[in-house]
Amino acid sequence: MKVQEIRELIKLVDQSTLDEFEYEMNGTKIVMKKNSLQPGGYTVQQVIPQEAPGEAVQAAPVPQPAPAAKPAEEKETEAAGDNLHKITSPMVGTFYQSPSPEVDAYVKTGSKVSKNSVVCIVEAMKLFNEIEAEVDGEIVEVLVKNGQLVEYGQPLFLVKL
Template sequence: MDYKNIQDLIKTVSDSQITCFEIETEGIRIKMEKKEAQVVVERIPENVTHIEAAVHEPLTGKNIEMQEVHAEKTEDEVSKNIVNTIPDENIFIVKSPIVGTMYTSPSAESKNFVKVGSIVKVGDTLCILEAMKLMNEIESEVDGEVLEVLVSNEDMVEYGQPLFKIIKN
């Protein structure tokens, strides 16, 4: 299989609805996967009162429109406003040291190690990250109060991904 055939194969798979393709010929193995386009939603500044319209078709950059909606402030918006008033140097972000699955409690029946508002000290367990069947306890590096839990139970996390925000004491 020469370079031109490989290019044609890539173009054909890219233009099709196929999401995964694998071929082995002449001692060469080629595997291609397409991921669906992802839409990243950023936090909207507090002085903006726009909310994205609900669209019943797949979200793409082309069909997302903003519509003005007047709404009362919810508890979530109030807590975001509180977060915005805390200086950045007082917020410590706990990042994942490994790739794995996050667990917020030692077992399904147990309470979470921490939640928003929990007071933590250096060395307190915040969560467990499972990697290759090994359970790694992630401990707090600062004294403070948990401001935000950024990952849900049993979510996959990447190296360096933010897990918690802690207001330092």
């Protein structure tokens, strides 16, 4: 399993309500446990398969993702005003503006939204997750393109409150 795949699993487990996650494939086992004593902390171990009968199984810590640095564009947007709200991606996945290619986008620049308005879909692991606006306001800018891969916490829309 590649480090990037493990990082994506970490993000998905972190966003979920799961306290523990185990994954096994081709003799490799990954166990993730959230540490409820430390805010945002969790433990990840990758178990290396046994080479020969009787040998001890070794566990090696897997590097945890470092917090991403904010791009210059995002810092400029923060300085633009306090009346703007960012709708961010709650997961790693593919951004879609509409439920299907034949249908108009959920929202576009100038669209009015309410807290429960669906603004897009983020597909992760063949699951299509509807993302809601979280606030009442007007879409000022769509920050990603249809079909673009998005990261956890990546801003998708700017909403004028």
